[in-house]
Amino acid sequence: MTGQRGLTLTPIGTLRTPWQTTSACPRNGRQPNPAPRCTAHVLPEYQDGLQSLEGFSHLILLYWLDQAKPAEMCFAPPFDPTPRGLFATRAPWRPNPVGLSVVAFDGFQAPGVLLVRYLDCLDGTILLDIKPYLPTTDSEPAATMGWLDPHATRPHCSAPEKAR
């Protein structure tokens, strides 16, 4: 039941970031302080879809992690000795290497060019989708983080004595 089109994706644009190699990419988009400004360049045929985007402070970007190695179902993360299941991580080597970032949206640099912060992907990454971030359905500030809790990137403004 895959409809008429099959499970094939089409690029809608390109992400420009400061990182030219996977080893240069930060662990996540909140790690660099300050978070560098990145841009999302939407192809002309999709730019009409950007109307009414102003007023959303945050967006969800989906993109294609084309440099990821083949999926590995279980592996020991660099910062943890215990092997973990892939779906309990945000590692890029997934059966479907679709990356997801919640980004701050700082408006348009030019028509079709979005200014965003909190990306962590390679320069030139293929953009697949832009969704408005809705705190009413997407925000769960009290969510628990399982094994990742001690390794989490905490907000930079946390007082050191309170940070774990």
Added chain:
Amino acid sequence: MTGQRGLTLTPIGTLRTPWQTTSACPRNGRQPNPAPRCTAHVLPEYQDGLQSLEGFSHLILLYWLDQAKPAEMCFAPPFDPTPRGLFATRAPWRPNPVGLSVVAFDGFQAPGVLLVRYLDCLDGTILLDIKPYLPTTDSEPAATMGWLDPHATRPHCSAPEKAR
């Protein structure tokens, strides 16, 4: 630069929900009260990737909206007279019809079968990815919602006099 594999997705499982037709699906997963329990059935070859998922209270599920009509860059939503850009909506008819839900994770019903709440998609929807929800990077409770603000699904526990 699409690597060796092209932009092709592969199903990792199936979502079971109470909704058999698109018209029966709720507007979003927080609208039904109470939110019905749904299940995500992961194919055997991917079940090793579910290790260490316990302890995460919420997950991000990506799935394939195979019943969506062709993408339309600008349209008037049913609840708003003004035409809006597609990327300022969560409509399913997108250039890449990948749906995203932040769901509550209630544990395993059986090996490879996850109990979740807050889905809004059709029964039988193809599952593409499971990511752990990380409040440190995914939660923006103060995000603004632009044109969607007056139409938002507010939490059921809001006092009516405070809800807008």
